[in-house]
Amino acid sequence: MRIVVCIKQIHHVFGRTGRDETSHYITDNDRVRCINPFDIAALELALGVKDMQRDTEVILLFLGSLSAEKDLRRCLSMGADEICQIETGDNLDGWSKSLLLAEAVKKLKADLVFCGEKSMDSGSGQIGPFMAAHLELPFVARVTDIAVAGTGLPIKVERNCGAGKREIVECGLPAIVSATIGGKIPRYPSMANKRCNSQMSIQKLAVGQPSTDSKVISVRVFPARPRPKRVVPPDSSLHASQRIEQLLRGSNVEKKGEMVTGSPDRQVERILAFLVEKEFLPSLEKET
Amino acid sequence: MLENIIFFDTFVAIAAVTFITVKSFQFSRAIKLGREERLDGTMRSVIRCLVGRGRTFNKNDGGLWYMVLMAAGGVYVMAELALAIIGLHSPFWETFSLFASMVILAGTFYFIAFSVLMKIRRGFWMDMLPIFALFLLALSRIYRHSYHEAIYEKHLFYYFAVLFAAGAFPHGLASMVNIYYKNRGPMGKTRSLSLTSDPLGAATVDELSWKSILDGQACANCGRCQNHCPASLSGKRLSPRKIVQKVLRQTRTTLKESTPQSLHEAISQEEIWACSMCMACVKNCPLYIGHVNIILDLRRRRVLQDGNFPAETYTMLRNLELFGDVQGAGPSNRQQWALDLSLQQVTGKTKPEFLLWFGCAPEYIPHSQTTARNMVRILETAKIPFAVLGREEQCCGDPARRLGEEDIFQNIARENVDRLNALGVGKIIAICPHCFNTMKHDYQDLGATFQVVHATEVIEQLIDEGRLDFKYPIDKKTTLHDPCYLGRVNNLSGCVRKIIDVIPGIDFTELPRNRTDSFCCGGGGAQMWLHETPGNRMSSLRGKEILATDCQLTATACPYCPSMLEAEMKGGDSPAEVKFMDVIDMAAYSIGCDCQG
Numbered sequence: 001m002r003i004v005v006c007i008k009q010i011h012h013v014f015g016r017t018g019r020d021e022t023s024h025y026i027t028d029n030d031r032v033r034c035i036n037p038f039d040i041a042a043l044e045l046a047l048g049v050k051d052m053q054r055d056t057e058v059i060l061l062f063l064g065s066l067s068a069e070k071d072l073r074r075c076l077s078m079g080a081d082e083i084c085q086i087e088t089g090d091n092l093d094g095w096s097k098s099l100l101l102a103e104a105v106k107k108l109k110a111d112l113v114f115c116g117e118k119s120m121d122s123g124s125g126q127i128g129p130f131m132a133a134h135l136e137l138p139f140v141a142r143v144t145d146i147a148v149a150g151t152g153l154p155i156k157v158e159r160n161c162g163a164g165k166r167e168i169v170e171c172g173l174p175a176i177v178s179a180t181i182g183g184k185i186p187r188y189p190s191m192a193n194k195r196c197n198s199q200m201s202i203q204k205l206a207v208g209q210p211s212t213d214s215k216v217i218s219v220r221v222f223p224a225r226p227r228p229k230r231v232v233p234p235d236s237s238l239h240a241s242q243r244i245e246q247l248l249r250g251s252n253v254e255k256k257g258e259m260v261t262g263s264p265d266r267q268v269e270r271i272l273a274f275l276v277e278k279e280f281l282p283s284l285e286k287e288t
Numbered sequence: 289m290l291e292n293i294i295f296f297d298t299f300v301a302i303a304a305v306t307f308i309t310v311k312s313f314q315f316s317r318a319i320k321l322g323r324e325e326r327l328d329g330t331m332r333s334v335i336r337c338l339v340g341r342g343r344t345f346n347k348n349d350g351g352l353w354y355m356v357l358m359a360a361g362g363v364y365v366m367a368e369l370a371l372a373i374i375g376l377h378s379p380f381w382e383t384f385s386l387f388a389s390m391v392i393l394a395g396t397f398y399f400i401a402f403s404v405l406m407k408i409r410r411g412f413w414m415d416m417l418p419i420f421a422l423f424l425l426a427l428s429r430i431y432r433h434s435y436h437e438a439i440y441e442k443h444l445f446y447y448f449a450v451l452f453a454a455g456a457f458p459h460g461l462a463s464m465v466n467i468y469y470k471n472r473g474p475m476g477k478t479r480s481l482s483l484t485s486d487p488l489g490a491a492t493v494d495e496l497s498w499k500s501i502l503d504g505q506a507c508a509n510c511g512r513c514q515n516h517c518p519a520s521l522s523g524k525r526l527s528p529r530k531i532v533q534k535v536l537r538q539t540r541t542t543l544k545e546s547t548p549q550s551l552h553e554a555i556s557q558e559e560i561w562a563c564s565m566c567m568a569c570v571k572n573c574p575l576y577i578g579h580v581n582i583i584l585d586l587r588r589r590r591v592l593q594d595g596n597f598p599a600e601t602y603t604m605l606r607n608l609e610l611f612g613d614v615q616g617a618g619p620s621n622r623q624q625w626a627l628d629l630s631l632q633q634v635t636g637k638t639k640p641e642f643l644l645w646f647g648c649a650p651e652y653i654p655h656s657q658t659t660a661r662n663m664v665r666i667l668e669t670a671k672i673p674f675a676v677l678g679r680e681e682q683c684c685g686d687p688a689r690r691l692g693e694e695d696i697f698q699n700i701a702r703e704n705v706d707r708l709n710a711l712g713v714g715k716i717i718a719i720c721p722h723c724f725n726t727m728k729h730d731y732q733d734l735g736a737t738f739q740v741v742h743a744t745e746v747i748e749q750l751i752d753e754g755r756l757d758f759k760y761p762i763d764k765k766t767t768l769h770d771p772c773y774l775g776r777v778n779n780l781s782g783c784v785r786k787i788i789d790v791i792p793g794i795d796f797t798e799l800p801r802n803r804t805d806s807f808c809c810g811g812g813g814a815q816m817w818l819h820e821t822p823g824n825r826m827s828s829l830r831g832k833e834i835l836a837t838d839c840q841l842t843a844t845a846c847p848y849c850p851s852m853l854e855a856e857m858k859g860g861d862s863p864a865e866v867k868f869m870d871v872i873d874m875a876a877y878s879i880g881c882d883c884q885g
């Protein structure tokens with residue numbers, strides 16, 4: 001069984017320490033180059049399959065030039081067998097990227113393709129679905145766990161449908177699966193693997209550039225920003241400190257809900273009592 | 289001489305009686321319990337004691353030869369003893385001095401041959417070493433005394449040697465050697481590891497260092513380590529005594545079955561991850577056993593080779609890998625607290641006397657930021673030129689190293705050392721005792737050329753020089769919690785006390801466990817990032833001790849301690865009104881240069 005895991009090198013922005021407004025106060029030092037954590041979750045799922053199935057090969061696939069080589073090798077050390085690079089120019093949109101990846105996946109004769117649900121930097125979440133469209137393969141999104149019976153047999157995946165709901169889906173092979181974080185904890189690469197992989201060569205895949213124009217284009221991206229806050233004029237009858245507090249909070253109305261205090265044991269008791277009261281949990285007394 | 293003899297004889301008699309009593313007690317208890325297995329085990333151990341450690345009456349195993357040689361040795365010893373005692377009481381035998389010397393030499397060679405034969409066959413040359421040493425000692429004695437005395441003393445040595453080798457007091461011999469080979473370097477220095485070596489760390493007995501194996505042999509099973517271990521006292525499964533005893537047991541099994549026994553089977557994960565590396569066990573061991581080295585070797589294997597260790601630390605290690613700090617706040621967020629301070633950035637051209645090294649906690653944790661700010665102000669008040677690394681500072685790598693993740697530690701430490709060496713830094717002032725310890729001791733293996741001092745050392749020196757004026761009193765009942773890596777490991781508890789002495793108005797009470805006997809807050813050895821498993825938390829034990837003193841203020845000198853202890857004090861059902869303050873903050877307050885923190 002051949003499994004391809006598509007991974008992306010991202011620039012993770014962790015701070016805003018710059019002075020320049022046009023770059024949103026982000027400087028070069030505020031970025032760190034790493035692999036998208038969703039893709040690492042996908043890799044962990046693939047390696048889980050490799051643990052259970054004999055003769056399974058896990059191939060890493062990435063696009064573009066090397067920007068986070070150290071982290072790429074770390075991914076390789078987690079237990080992947082090969083690493084392939086598709087050389088392209090920069091500034092491709094999701095559609096073209098997925099076309100290239102789809103062609104590469106076809107070349108690699110993959111039975112199962114994993115990718116992350118979305119990337120941490122752009123977060124468009126297009127690659128998986130587009131690839132599935134190009135390859136005409138079934139696609140399951142936001143997968144947290146996977147069970148593979150064998151080559152040719154359908155796989156069972158557990159997916160997170162949001163709002164705490166989970167779903168188990170059966171899907172025929174070959175298929176494309178996008179993973180989300182929160183399932184398995186990615187394994188820790190061993191030193192022996194790190195030593196082996198520090199010199200491993202990266203295969204270069206020759207893939208023709210996409211000829212068709214993109215059918216889906218993102219026209220404009222708005223950077224994330226906090227919801228605008230409605231400032232209520234402060235109540236002049238209040239004490240100065242309360243007025244400052246009111247300004248900071250947006251209103252002097254107490255927020256709904258209650259703060260659980262006390263020792264951890266007591267806090268747990270209170271939370272459990274709340275959940276039972278609201279019927280999220282069956283009554284504890286009945287069980288015991 | 290006669291008094292000596294009586295003394296030795298009495299000692300031997302007492303030892304023998306104790307040995308027989310203990311063994312017979314074990315035997316009778318085994319019978320009372322009626323457990324076949326237990327009885328079998330005890331019988332085996334009695335036989336093993338008589339015939340030799342790790343040996344049974346098995347012809348194929350060479351046990352018969354061992355027994356015959358042992359018996360011959362016994363007869364020889366008895367004969368020599370008789371000769372000696374007769375000679376001491378009648379001067380007649382003095383005339384046969386040449387004959388006696390020959391007897392001594394022949395006996396010595398016999399014993400050397402015997403030990404070589406037996407020990408090498410067992411494939412464990414180390415056991416042989418102490419016996420060799422004894423013979424050499426005995427030989428040297430011949431030329432100093434009359435030969436009767438020599439014979440007598442030598443036979444005593446034989447007596448003990450046979451007893452030790454036979455397994456009654458295996459620790460007795462090994463402990464002497466262990467004390468000789470004790471760690472003479474600083475206590476805080478961790479054994480370095482080459483990442484290209486194979487195997488990394490230890491999973492079986494033979495992968496441990498020879499010192500750790502000797503530690504196992506030397507252990508007297510006295511339990512002092514266990515009585516001082518915060519993990520054991522707080523009800524964790526970890527006990528340093530049991531760790532060493534398990535190493536000893538697995539060593540014996542290895543010798544018997546000649547396949548290396550697994551330590552992973554004997555020592556559980558729960559045990560090795562409960563250690564906070566506070567060095568209380570190492571400090572309190574009368575035989576200079578390095579318990580922590582064994583734990584560290586096991587941790588290194590788990591992390592580097594197996595990748596099988598508590599998942600809650602993954603985030604911390606990943607943060608170290610990506611951002612170079614344990615909080616994951618990123619290098620560009622360093623020095624955010626110091627934007628108004630205009631600190632001098634170190635460059636290759638200017639070479640100030642000191643470099644102030646903040647560390648991850650004083651950079652990112654608010655209450656420690658206050659400490660860092662106060663340290664800056666104290667240095668400014670004393671008019672001491674200093675510089676900072678600014679955003680180029682990184683974690684010192686202490687949590688990674690204590691966790692066993694040597695790869696990350698070495699990458700970070702090498703970057704730090706290269707950077708600091710290139711800048712030509714002479715002296716570094718570290719605020720955190722963990723940074724201080726790691727940079728002072730561990731960085732030397734990586735070629736560090738700089739000196740490292742702790743902030744309290746610098747303040748003490750400034751007090752001695754009279755450059756600081758402590759004028760504002762702190763009228764509070766105060767106690768002091770000694771950080772492990774300052775008090776115990778680096779012996780600097782005096783500096784902290786000196787600062788407290790100088791501050792006027794303090795009503796100072798010592799905690800019951802203080803200075804080098806301090807009790808860990810439960811934050812070291814990467815415990816800060818590990819979940820504490822069943823039992824009381826270490827911090828709660830220390831918290832109770834602090835509350836019992838009825839003090840309003842607790843001084844510390846490490847950013848970890850207040851984090852751990854404050855959380856303990858304020859998280860309970862009845863939050864206690866104890867304030868924690870770093871001695872640096874207290875000094876700054878008393879000098880009148882503190883910030884409003």
